[in-house]
Amino acid sequence: MDKKIIGIDLGGTTAKFAILTPDGEIQQKWSIDTNILDDGKHIIPEIIESINHRLNLYGMKAEDFIGIGMGTPGTVDSEAGTVIGAYNLNWRELQFVKKMIEEGTGIKFAIDNDANVAALGERWKGAGENDPDVVFITLGTGVGGGIVADGHLLHGVTGAAGEVGHITIDPNGFECTCGKRGCLETVSSATGVVRVARHLAEEYAGDSRLKAMLDNGEEVTSKDVFELAEADDPFGLMVVDRVCLYLGLACGNLGNTLNPSSIVIGGGVSAAGEFLRSRVEKYFKEFTFPQVRESTKIKLAELGNEAGVIGAASLALKYAE
Amino acid sequence: MDKKIIGIDLGGTTAKFAILTPDGEIQQKWSIDTNILDDGKHIIPEIIESINHRLNLYGMKAEDFIGIGMGTPGTVDSEAGTVIGAYNLNWRELQFVKKMIEEGTGIKFAIDNDANVAALGERWKGAGENDPDVVFITLGTGVGGGIVADGHLLHGVTGAAGEVGHITIDPNGFECTCGKRGCLETVSSATGVVRVARHLAEEYAGDSRLKAMLDNGEEVTSKDVFELAEADDPFGLMVVDRVCLYLGLACGNLGNTLNPSSIVIGGGVSAAGEFLRSRVEKYFKEFTFPQVRESTKIKLAELGNEAGVIGAASLALKYAE
Numbered sequence: 001m002d003k004k005i006i007g008i009d010l011g012g013t014t015a016k017f018a019i020l021t022p023d024g025e026i027q028q029k030w031s032i033d034t035n036i037l038d039d040g041k042h043i044i045p046e047i048i049e050s051i052n053h054r055l056n057l058y059g060m061k062a063e064d065f066i067g068i069g070m071g072t073p074g075t076v077d078s079e080a081g082t083v084i085g086a087y088n089l090n091w092r093e094l095q096f097v098k099k100m101i102e103e104g105t106g107i108k109f110a111i112d113n114d115a116n117v118a119a120l121g122e123r124w125k126g127a128g129e130n131d132p133d134v135v136f137i138t139l140g141t142g143v144g145g146g147i148v149a150d151g152h153l154l155h156g157v158t159g160a161a162g163e164v165g166h167i168t169i170d171p172n173g174f175e176c177t178c179g180k181r182g183c184l185e186t187v188s189s190a191t192g193v194v195r196v197a198r199h200l201a202e203e204y205a206g207d208s209r210l211k212a213m214l215d216n217g218e219e220v221t222s223k224d225v226f227e228l229a230e231a232d233d234p235f236g237l238m239v240v241d242r243v244c245l246y247l248g249l250a251c252g253n254l255g256n257t258l259n260p261s262s263i264v265i266g267g268g269v270s271a272a273g274e275f276l277r278s279r280v281e282k283y284f285k286e287f288t289f290p291q292v293r294e295s296t297k298i299k300l301a302e303l304g305n306e307a308g309v310i311g312a313a314s315l316a317l318k319y320a321e
Numbered sequence: 322m323d324k325k326i327i328g329i330d331l332g333g334t335t336a337k338f339a340i341l342t343p344d345g346e347i348q349q350k351w352s353i354d355t356n357i358l359d360d361g362k363h364i365i366p367e368i369i370e371s372i373n374h375r376l377n378l379y380g381m382k383a384e385d386f387i388g389i390g391m392g393t394p395g396t397v398d399s400e401a402g403t404v405i406g407a408y409n410l411n412w413r414e415l416q417f418v419k420k421m422i423e424e425g426t427g428i429k430f431a432i433d434n435d436a437n438v439a440a441l442g443e444r445w446k447g448a449g450e451n452d453p454d455v456v457f458i459t460l461g462t463g464v465g466g467g468i469v470a471d472g473h474l475l476h477g478v479t480g481a482a483g484e485v486g487h488i489t490i491d492p493n494g495f496e497c498t499c500g501k502r503g504c505l506e507t508v509s510s511a512t513g514v515v516r517v518a519r520h521l522a523e524e525y526a527g528d529s530r531l532k533a534m535l536d537n538g539e540e541v542t543s544k545d546v547f548e549l550a551e552a553d554d555p556f557g558l559m560v561v562d563r564v565c566l567y568l569g570l571a572c573g574n575l576g577n578t579l580n581p582s583s584i585v586i587g588g589g590v591s592a593a594g595e596f597l598r599s600r601v602e603k604y605f606k607e608f609t610f611p612q613v614r615e616s617t618k619i620k621l622a623e624l625g626n627e628a629g630v631i632g633a634a635s636l637a638l639k640y641a642e
Contacts, residue, residue: 131478133475133477133478133482147578147579149468149470149471149473149475149477149482150470150471150473150474150475150476152470152471152473153471154454154470154471154579155471155580156454156470156579156580156581156613156616156617157452157454157580157581157582157616157617158580158612158613158615158616159580159612160577160580160610160612160613160616161454161470161578161579161580162578163577163578163580163610163612163613164577164578166577166609166610166613167574167577167578168570168573168574168577168608171566171570171607171608176610178610178611179610179611180607180608180609180610183610245492249489249492252489253488253489253574253578254578256481256484256485256487256488256489257468257482257483257484257485257488257574257575257578257579258468258475258477258482258578259476259477259478259479259480259481259482259484260477260478261478286492286501287489287492287501288487288501289481289484289487289497289499289500289501289504290499290500291479291480291481291484292477292479292481292484292487294479295477295478295479295481296477296478
């Protein structure tokens with residue numbers, strides 16, 4: 001039997017697990033609730049217990065595995081295998097994740113942050129087509145990303161490489177939680193889209209269901225904005241156009257800097273699909289020079305929430321090299 | 322005797338040569354004029370002749386060398402060892418540089434474009450301190466650059482990675498020769514600095530020697546702009562501040578994206594030294610989020626015009642691995 005790999009996508013509410021073949025096919029999947037009580041000290045023991053339980057169930061042993069890979073929130077030291085500052089896990093103190101999991105399972109372990117791991121997943125088995133140069137942007141509650149360049153996941157000097165949510169798209173733009181102004185996240189996260197709508201609504205005078213909802217104080221989500229725009233609400237179209245201009249500017253400069261084969265857009269906001277992608281692409285072409293315009297593609301993510309376990313598994317493959 | 326390496330920096334007027342030790346110390350230097358007549362067909366034969374002549378002079382043989390590396394203008398296919406579209410060399414057609422030089426000298430050969438090679442040089446022996454993550458920006462007639470990330474020189478899918486001169490710093494900015502608007506090159510190359518001065522002069526009404534020179538139709542260079550600003554010309558200071566804002570925005574987003582240990586600024590415009598660097602750094606800090614602001618440094622290039630031969634030599638080192 002060929003050896004397998006285990007991918008883990010650790011989040012604030014669930015931890016997803018998968019057993020995969022070395023070429024990235026998922027053979028088994030399961031998940032457990034993330035127990036964040038007591039400063040999150042139960043999380044790793046329960047992950048170990050769940051892995052050992054499953055291996056027992058499937059009649060598998062530690063020797064049957066190349067390794068385990070995991071994506072996690074927080075600041076990761078992938079060399080040391082530690083995590084700190086993952087607030088949705090209650091991990092304020094340094095967590096020795098690699099040491100605990102290797103001792104608890106007898107299987108080699110690798111770890112990186114969740115946005116990087118999703119980038120690896122989309123690059124390997126999704127829209128990135130396993131090309132050596134792929135940028136991944138995830139538009140969710142926040143905006144994150146990961147960069148694979150010349151076949152390597154980039155970390156930079158302190159692990160902040162790929163933090164595309166803090167690209168400045170407007171020096172005079174909205175204040176960001178990071179302390180500076182005009183970050184991509186302030187205008188293209190789920191809350192950012194609604195922020196752009198509220199801002200533009202102040203000056204919009206035409207007839208619009210979206211404008212009326214905002215003026216009436218109704219709760220408006222980014223999904224509402226995109227759905228109304230797709231239904232030809234004129235103000236909704238204006239908001240989506242502005243959001244896509246900002247995304248196109250950021251993607252354009254990622255293209256001008258890195259010339260990847262593709263920039264892959266994922267996360268909840270990307271559920272708007274081709275309606276979003278085509279508009280981002282229009283501005284991307286406006287903000288790139290010819291060689292990049294013709295060679296770097298704007299794509300939608302393809303793996304959905306399996307990107308995490310697949311990318312995590314790919315981390316473990318380095319032990320097979 | 323330890324084996325040596327040869328670095329060549331090919332330009333439109335001269336080709337610079339150096340013989341270096343494997344740790345990057347220059348032992349011999351010379352140069353020849355670049356003969357661009359007859360579609361540049363004499364360039365490579367004259368380079369071969371010059372190398373063979375020098376090796377003979379020093380009593381050295383092909384076996385004494387690890388390899389030859391070269392930086393060149395134009396579009397380079399570093400795998401194939403070919404160059405096309407180097408207009409200042411009159412190379413309009415595909416040039417089989419690697420094949421010719423390897424056959425003519427009996428020494429292995431590697432090639433990349435001149436901005437990438439200068440980046441490798443500054444990273445290896447200059448301001449980059451041989452760190453794995455270094456971005457190099459050269460401010461000259463044009464604005465170019467090179468990116469070393471996770472220890473690898475980035476090329477992207479078609480070799481356009483590192484073309485930082487075409488980062489869009491203002492969607493409504495000046496038209497660029499590349500066809501789009503607001504490129505960094507339009508406001509921070511030698512001509513770009515003067516363009517910014519002419520543009521701002523239209524609205525500046527105060528007393529200023531620089532403003533008077535522009536209004537009188539005198540020839541003004543970027544060197545004039547920086548020298549007058551350093552002598553406290555109020556309009557000169559305004560122009561330099563604006564140029565540094567644009568550079569700080571571009572460097573900020575390179576930092577937010579790649580988190581290199583340093584962004585190194587070189588080229589003719591960088592002769593303004595600390596006067597330029599400190600102002601770029603001020604805006605860089607404004608446009609970066611805290612983790613990058615604290616870890617990515619803005620530095621001046623240190624190697625001057627030796628960056629090319631040193632970086633070119635480092636290309637050849639891969640044959641020693």
